[in-house]
Amino acid sequence: MATVKLTNVKKVYDNKVVAVHDFNLDIADKEFIVFVGPSGCGKSTTLRMIAGLEEISDGIVEIDGEVVNDLQPKDRHIAMVFQNYALYPHLTVFENMAFSLRLKKYPQKEVYERVTKAAEILGITEYLTRKPRALSGGQRQRVAIGRAMVRDSKVFLMDEPLSNLDAKLRNQMRAEIILLRQRIDTTFIYVTHDQTEAMTLGDRIVIMKDGYIMQVGTPTEVFEMPDNLFVAEFIGAPKMNTFKTDLLYENGKYYVTPFGAKIEVDGYKGEKLAEMNVKPQEIILGVRPEHIVLAKAGGENAIKCTIEVNEMMGSEVHLHVKTESGERLIVRVPTINLSFEEREALIYGAKVYITFEGKVMHFFDKEKEHNLLIKREESTSQDEEDYSLE
Amino acid sequence: MNNNYVEKSSHAEFQRRHMGMKIKNRISNTIIYIILIVMTVIWLFPFFAILCESLRMESTGQVGYIFPHQWGFGNYIKLWTETDFPKWYGNTMLMALIVAVLQTVIVLAMSYTLSRLRFKGRKGLMNFMLVLGMFPGFLTMIVLYTVLKDMGLTGPNAVPGLILVYVASSGMGYYVSKGFFDTLPRSLDEAARVDGATRFQVFYKVILPLSKPIIIYTILVAFMAPWGDFIFAKYIARTSTAGWNVAVGLKSWIDSKTLHDTNYTMFCAGGVCVALPVTLLFMFLQKYYVEGVTGGAVKG
Ligand SMILES: Nc1ncnc2c1ncn2[C@@H]1O[C@H](COP(=O)(O)OP(=O)(O)O)[C@@H](O)[C@H]1O
Numbered sequence: 001m002a003t004v005k006l007t008n009v010k011k012v013y014d015n016k017v018v019a020v021h022d023f024n025l026d027i028a029d030k031e032f033i034v035f036v037g038p039s040g041c042g043k044s045t046t047l048r049m050i051a052g053l054e055e056i057s058d059g060i061v062e063i064d065g066e067v068v069n070d071l072q073p074k075d076r077h078i079a080m081v082f083q084n085y086a087l088y089p090h091l092t093v094f095e096n097m098a099f100s101l102r103l104k105k106y107p108q109k110e111v112y113e114r115v116t117k118a119a120e121i122l123g124i125t126e127y128l129t130r131k132p133r134a135l136s137g138g139q140r141q142r143v144a145i146g147r148a149m150v151r152d153s154k155v156f157l158m159d160e161p162l163s164n165l166d167a168k169l170r171n172q173m174r175a176e177i178i179l180l181r182q183r184i185d186t187t188f189i190y191v192t193h194d195q196t197e198a199m200t201l202g203d204r205i206v207i208m209k210d211g212y213i214m215q216v217g218t219p220t221e222v223f224e225m226p227d228n229l230f231v232a233e234f235i236g237a238p239k240m241n242t243f244k245t246d247l248l249y250e251n252g253k254y255y256v257t258p259f260g261a262k263i264e265v266d267g268y269k270g271e272k273l274a275e276m277n278v279k280p281q282e283i284i285l286g287v288r289p290e291h292i293v294l295a296k297a298g299g300e301n302a303i304k305c306t307i308e309v310n311e312m313m314g315s316e317v318h319l320h321v322k323t324e325s326g327e328r329l330i331v332r333v334p335t336i337n338l339s340f341e342e343r344e345a346l347i348y349g350a351k352v353y354i355t356f357e358g359k360v361m362h363f364f365d366k367e368k369e370h371n372l373l374i375k376r377e378e379s380t381s382q383d384e385e386d387y388s389l390e
Numbered sequence: 391m392n393n394n395y396v397e398k399s400s401h402a403e404f405q406r407r408h409m410g411m412k413i414k415n416r417i418s419n420t421i422i423y424i425i426l427i428v429m430t431v432i433w434l435f436p437f438f439a440i441l442c443e444s445l446r447m448e449s450t451g452q453v454g455y456i457f458p459h460q461w462g463f464g465n466y467i468k469l470w471t472e473t474d475f476p477k478w479y480g481n482t483m484l485m486a487l488i489v490a491v492l493q494t495v496i497v498l499a500m501s502y503t504l505s506r507l508r509f510k511g512r513k514g515l516m517n518f519m520l521v522l523g524m525f526p527g528f529l530t531m532i533v534l535y536t537v538l539k540d541m542g543l544t545g546p547n548a549v550p551g552l553i554l555v556y557v558a559s560s561g562m563g564y565y566v567s568k569g570f571f572d573t574l575p576r577s578l579d580e581a582a583r584v585d586g587a588t589r590f591q592v593f594y595k596v597i598l599p600l601s602k603p604i605i606i607y608t609i610l611v612a613f614m615a616p617w618g619d620f621i622f623a624k625y626i627a628r629t630s631t632a633g634w635n636v637a638v639g640l641k642s643w644i645d646s647k648t649l650h651d652t653n654y655t656m657f658c659a660g661g662v663c664v665a666l667p668v669t670l671l672f673m674f675l676q677k678y679y680v681e682g683v684t685g686g687a688v689k690g
């Protein structure tokens with residue numbers, strides 16, 4: 001149980017690759033933080049710097065108020081679960097889990113109690129005498145978690161712990177991690193490239209790209225108010241539709257003009273635009289697939305499209321459609337309101353009409369790709385990038 | 391009808407071919423075995439001949455036949471009771487054991503370091519040692535002799551001197567075990583370090599138990615070099631019989647025609663005694679070559 005604080009943390013590898021640029025983050029006690037981003041964005045590097053497995057090139061890492069930059073991993077009071085499990089092959093499951101306790105010379109009785117208790121929680125009691133090679137992937141993963149659990153660590157680090165499991169097991173283990181979190185109630189830092197995992201597990205999510213933090217926020221914040229185009233497209237599946245369009249301002253009202261339609265930006269999004277005093281300009285408009293609805297032919301603001309792909313998911317259909325100007329969009333249609341005939345008609349080549357409302361729109365700057373509804377501070381991440389290139 | 395006919399015929403064809411394959415296989419197997427047996431006989435013959443010679447009682451020199459007319463252990467008894475052989479054997483055994491221990495420790499520590507730690511000049515050091523290792527060791531013989539002589543470690547004191555020579559360069563033999571350590575996932579080290587282990591604890595609690603095959607290999611190689619050395623041993627011990635090892639000692643028994651005639655069977659008995667510990671060592675350690683020790687460490 002501890003806070004973790006990273007201040008201007010930077011990592012330059014020997015080959016001069018700057019893996020992490022200027023990482024600032026305050027993690028509260030008992031918070032569950034998720035680092036998420038595409039592969040190679042520096043998530044593992046950051047985690048490993050916190051663990052002490054990677055030297056910190058610049059900046060300060062504090063755990064529980066103590067600067068740990070020069071401490072060995074063993075002195076940082078952390079526990080870590082590795083992507084490939086990293087179980088000791090020559091030791092039984094019991095001894096794997098007892099390893100850290102034995103190093104700390106815990107009395108035999110306490111070692112036994114802690115290991116058996118953790119094994120019980122994780123449901124691996126019957127495998128305690130086995131060697132890791134006699135376990136399935138899911139069981140190994142549990143042992144790896146158990147090994148980290150038995151200790152009183154201040155911070156619990158996990159680097160893509162589920163990415164080696166098949167989809168079904170992954171969902172199951174994800175739920176178990178949520179339960180586990182309630183039981184061990186410590187500070188968690190969890191790395192994943194999977195936005196679903198990030199959204200479901202994190203109290204707060206840190207979205208990273210190319211060594212920069214793109215946004216830090218709760219799952220709702222990053223979903224509802226993405227700081228920039230990258231976050232908007234990264235969070236949410238299927239990903240947000242984004243396309244260039246004109247933002248107009250007429251008679252005190254904002255309009256967007258996607259694909260020949262002219263849709264008023266009504267509701268609070270319109271008020272926000274006015275409040276931010278956004279100038280009419282060409283923008284990138286973002287609309288999530290679930291926020292686009294099917295419209296009647298010839299209806300107001302109906303955009304005509306052709307279905308290219310129909311992905312029937314059961315409770316919903318993902319339609320990949322093409323507008324008349326050749327733009328490709330994804331539309332997520334709940335099947336509950338469609339008749340059987342209507343559902344059957346959504347086939348390749350069929351014409352459909354779509355539309356969306358003002359309150360679901362996201363507005364991004366055409367060049368800098370930041371969210372036009374969020375106040376920019378003077379020093380944007382874009383500026384920092386320019387600066388670091390000098 | 392037609393269909394049936396076709397099927398039958400193709401089945402017969404298949405059987406015929408199958409038989410043909412079987413016969414072919416058998417012929418090629420027979421040829422392979424004959425070649426292997428011939429090679430084995432050629433390879434084993436000298437060992438067998440030496441064993442027979444060492445048990446021959448009717449003459450002490452070389453004779454024109456293999457099987458002794460009169461069998462007995464006389465040569466062995468004489469070897470161990472009436473000659474300097476026990477001294478040489480002891481010298482060699484002492485050197486080989488000490489070198490085996492020291493060299494194994496040094497090689498493993500060196501290889502692990504080169505495999506896991508990143509420090510300035512690591513690549514350069516490795517390349518340097520690789521190139522240096524390509525020169526035959528005896529190029530340095532004259533210098534080594536001078537140095538050891540100044541230290542008083544030649545002649546009768548050759549044993550500690552030779553140990554020094556054998557052990558000194560052991561760090562250079564890092565390639566094989568470094569290659570092995572490289573195959574052990576680094577995340578094992580990292581997991582152990584996070585679990586609270588020091589670098590040394592990682593090495594000996596996690597890495598060493600997983601490295602049995604390579605430890606055995608290192609011990610064997612380290613033991614064999616001094617056990618069979620002739621050139622260095624001869625050059626550094628010179629004429630003092632007290633500093634000789636078995637190879638130098640035995641060779642001295644057949645240095646001339648007269649010596650050869652009087653000592654040849656005893657020389658063979660000595661050879662058998664030299665071969666024995668190595669054979670036993672191999673047989674004993676072989677069972678520790680366990681495969682797949684890392685199975686289950688990380689995702690397969
Ligand atoms: N040991 C290393 N040496 C050099 N570059 C590295 C090393 N480890 C990672 N990198 C580079 O640093 C960047 C970030 O890597 P990493 O933190 O592993 O990304 P992630 O975990 O987000 O996929 C990548 O460009 C990667 O190539």
Ligand SMILES: [Mg+2]
Nearest residue numbers: 043044045160
């Ligand atoms: Mg990673």
